Amino acid sequence: MTLNVDLSYGTVFVHFAGTRCSVRKIPDFVRAYDSFTKSVSHTPYTVYAPTRNSQFILGLDGADNALILCCVEFSCLFLQKLRGIVFSPLTRTAGEIRVSGKLINYEKVGSGDHVVLCLPGALGTIKSDFGPQLKSLPGEQLQLVAWDPPGYGKSRPPNRDFNFDSLHVDATLAATMMKNLGYKKYSLLGWSDGGITAMLLAAGFPQHVHKMVIFGANAYITKEETEICKDLRDVDNWSPKMRAPLEAIYGRDYFKKAWETWVDTYVGIYYDRGGDICKKDLANIVCPTLIVHGVQDPVVPIEHPYYLHENIKGSELILMEKGKHNLHLRHSEEFNALVLKFLTNEKATV
Structure with missing residues (x-):
């Protein structure tokens, strides 16, 4: 069994019997799964709960040992502990x-x-x-x-x-x-x-x-698209939700200037190069x-x-x-x- 972990994206990939199962990190396992409180609340494991397509609920401790807390197929019954498995961080x-x-x-x-x-x-x-x-x-x-x-x-x-x-x-x-x-x-x-x-x-x-x-x-580029771009040129007319990710990267002023320049260049291809x-x-x-x-x-x-x-x-x-x-x-x-x-x-x- 190989357990590949990428904690930065909150995802664990489990390779078991040739099948890859994806599970997502649950910050508060006890609240999500009260029935397992007695089994895991006093263990040092970081616990992961399954997505709808996964088969296992997993735990991972600080020593890179893994614990299969339960198998979903068997009504979440405690399955087994596995220590010393191959632990392979997702590169x-x-x-x-x-x-x-x-x-x-x-x-x-x-x-x-x-x-x-x-x-x-x-x-x-x-x-x-x-x-x-x-x-x-x-x-x-x-x-x-x-x-x-x-x-x-x-x-x-x-x-x-x-x-x-x-x-x-x-x-x-x-x-x-x-x-x-x-x-x-x-x-x-x-x-x-x-x-x-x-x-x-x-x-x-x-x-x-x-x-x-x-x-x-x-x-x-078509004439229709130049008009679409012109309508989108002023980022002040965008919703805050649309602007926020790019403003966080570039800052409000530079993002506004860069986007306007991108639009002008894109539209220019239509007029100077026939699109x-x-x-x-x-x-x-x-x-x-x-x-x-x-x-x-x-x-x-x-x-x-x-x-x-x-x-x-x-x-x-x-x-x-x-x-x-x-x-x-x-x-x-x-x-x-x-x-x-x-x-x-x-x-x-x-």
């Missing part, structure tokens, strides 16, 4: 690396042989854009590598240089970063602008890309590709996933009926299941 590394003169913040989670590079969206960062994925996807099969793109998050200073070729530059820098980190082959997981970066990387460096998952992405972001690059994508899109996405119209599907050879398209632009955050369990199936060679279906 997690945060660091900085200089790439083409830019200092890039990155994070690695998991130790699987299949490496996946996570690419955030506009002004996005590792944790703001991929928290649920870093929490649940890494394990025995997958290792996730995520970055703060140049000029975003902790990959500052300098601040972001917004121009029509920013995402092309990101694609080259991301490929160089992965090479410098020692990865020769990896898959891509890209959201929104990060999805565009993923497509450019897959097209420009096909020898390094195993598979690709993109969501909320587009290869061109073409990476249409010509799609024919050069040869890796297996999964396109996921929210039917209710208010930012990227529904025509875009169909266009990508038609122009990326052999791609799969899955539409999430209740999904919006942030479908991987709002519906992370369903989304993560799709990604895991696709990356581990099972057909991704809903």
